[in-house]
Amino acid sequence: MAGTEAQPRRGFPFPFGEDRYRYSTNVEPARVPVSTAAGRWGATVVDVDGEYRRELAERARILAADPTRHAAAPHLRVAAWDAVLTLLRELAASYPASMRLSRLGAGRWRWENRLLGVVAEPVYGDDASLPAEPLRWVASQLQEDLVLLDERAGQLWVEAGVVTFAAGWSFGFDLGMSFLEIHGPVPSSVHREGVFTRAQEFIRRLQPHEPYRRTNWGMTVGRRLDTSLERYPEWAPERARILTVDDAAFGRLLHLRVEVQHLLRLPDSGAVLFLIRTYLLPLEALAAVEPWRRRTAEVLATLPAEIAEYKGLAPFRGRAVAWLRAARPGTGDPR
C-alpha cells in the first residue's frame, strides 16, 4: 500500500460544517479564511504547503508516464496564457517571501520561484518563451490541478488542463465533455435536486476578479494523490484489503481526502479556470482533533447509501465509523 505519512493538520480544510452531509451547490467567495478546530485554511486561492516539492515531483513523474493527464486545445491558447499569468500573480501575491513576479514591459514578465530555484521570463502569448506548453509549465509551479472550461452555446466544456491527482475520474476520458455530461455519474437524486444545472448557471455568471470556491471530499486508502481511473487496478483492491489490517494500521492507512476547488473567470480570455487542490489526512491524525473525530463519525454514519457507494466508501464505511467512535478522544488511538 502507498505511504502513510501524516500531513500537518493545521491547514487541513476540514469540510464538514454539520453532522450530516448532503450534496449542495456549496460555493462561497474565495480568500475568506476559515477557522477550524485545528487551525485555519482558505486565505489564498493557491496554497503552498510542506508537501510542495514532493507533490510537484509526483506530478512530474505522472505526466512523464502518462501524457493523457495534460491537454491543451488550440482554441484555448489565449486562455492558457491567461491562466498562467493569473496563477503566477496569485502565487506571488500569496507567497512574496519565496515567489516574485515582475513586469518587464507590456506582456513581458520575470518569474522567480525560490522554492524550486526556477527563473523564467514568460512573454504573454508566446509559447516559445516557456520551456513547456504554458498550462503544463504553470502546473509545475503549484500543487493545484487545473482545468480550463470554455463557454459556448450556453454550456461549459472541459477542453484543456493538467490533472494528475484525480479522485476517481479520468481527465483524458472527460476531455471534450460538457460540465453536465461530466457529472452524469453522480447519483440521480442529486441531479433531481438540480445541483449541477444550478452550479453551471452559477459558473456562467462568474465575473473576473471574483473567485469562488467549494470543497468536496472522499476517502482514500494510503497517502495516494493519484486515484485516477487510469490507475484503478492499483488502488481499487486496497479498499477491500484495508478491512484485513489491524486497528492501528486502519487508522494510519485510511485518509479523509478533501478537495478545495476554486473557480475563476479569467480576465482576458473569459474562460473559466477550475483549480483542484487535494489534501489527505489519515484517520489517526484526524481523530486527534476531537470535534473532527466526532463529526466525521456522524457524517459517515448518516451518509445515504447511494452517496457512500458513489464515493467508493461502501467497503469500509462501517469500520471507519466504528474506528472513529472507539478512538480515544484527543489521541487518535483506537481504544
Next chain:
Amino acid sequence: MTAGARLDLVVTAATEPVPGVRCLRLAAAGGGELPGFVPGSHLVVDCGGRPNAYSLTSDGLEPTEYAISVLLVEDGAGGSRWAHERLDVGARVSARPPRSAFPPVARARRHLLVAGGIGVTPVVSHLRAARRRGQDARVLYLHRAGRGAHAADVRELAGDRAELFTDRRAFTARLDEALADQPLGAHLYLCGPAGLTDRVLAAAAARGWPASRVHTERFGPDALGPGDPFTVTLTRVGTTVAVPAGGSLLEALERAGVDVRSQCRRGVCGECRLPVTGGQPLHRDLFLSEEAKAAGDSLMPCVSRAAGPHLEVPL
C-alpha cells in the same frame, strides 16, 4: 475584489471627436494597474447617483487606463448629460469593476462584427483583442455621416476587413451578402439600436445562422441590475430597514445588525433563504424552484428584492 467592490477612478482625458460623443479615459485614482477585462466588457459608472453601463473601448490586458465613450442622450434619464457636463480631466468618478457580457467565442473561426451607431464601442475592444491574438475579425459599421464614433479606430484596427457605411440601404445590401458568405464556424456579433439589431437577427435567421452563433450585447449578463430601492419591516425586531438601489437586502439586514446565515451571496446555494410574510418578492436567484417562487412566501435576500415598495419578514 468582491462583487460589491468599487473602483475610484480619475478622468485623465476627455474629448468629443464627433458631436454628441464624449470619449473619456479613466485611471485608478491611486495610480497603478486596473483590473483586466474580457473584450466586450462594460463598466458601470456612477453618473451622479445613477448607474450607467458603458462598453470599454480600450485593451483589457494589464490596463492602466479604461476608455469609454458616452453618447449624449437628450431625452434620457440624465446620466449621459451628467457625464458630458461634469466629467472633465481631473474629475473623480466611481465605478464597479468591468463586467463581461459580450465576449468573443474562443472557438470561432471568424468573428463577424456588426455595429450601428454608438454600438461600435464593444466592437472596438473586440478588434483590439483580435489583432493582438491574430484572429480573423471583420466589421460592418453603420453610422450617420459625420457622426462615426471610433471610425478611425475601426479602420486602423481592422484595415481592409472594415467596411463603414453611412447609407442604410448600402449597408443592408452588403450585410445580406456577408451573412450568406461566411466560413463554417464564423460567429456573428451585433451591437446597435434595437431596430437594427432585430433586423440583423431576422436576416441571420433567414440565412440559416444557428442562434448559438449569433451574439447580441446585453448589459448586465446576470440580469442583476441595481434594482429599485425598497423597505423591509422586521416584524420581530420591530424595525424597518431601507434597501437602496445597488445594495442587497442581505447587506441591509447585516448592516442593521441582523444575523442571516449566508454562503454564496449569489442566489445559488440556498443558505440565506428567508420567509416572507408581507409584500411581493422579486425573485432573481437560481435556487428556488418555480413553484417556490410563485408561492411568494420566501426569498433569497442576497440577490432578490421586492416587486413593490415594501416587504415584511419574520425576523
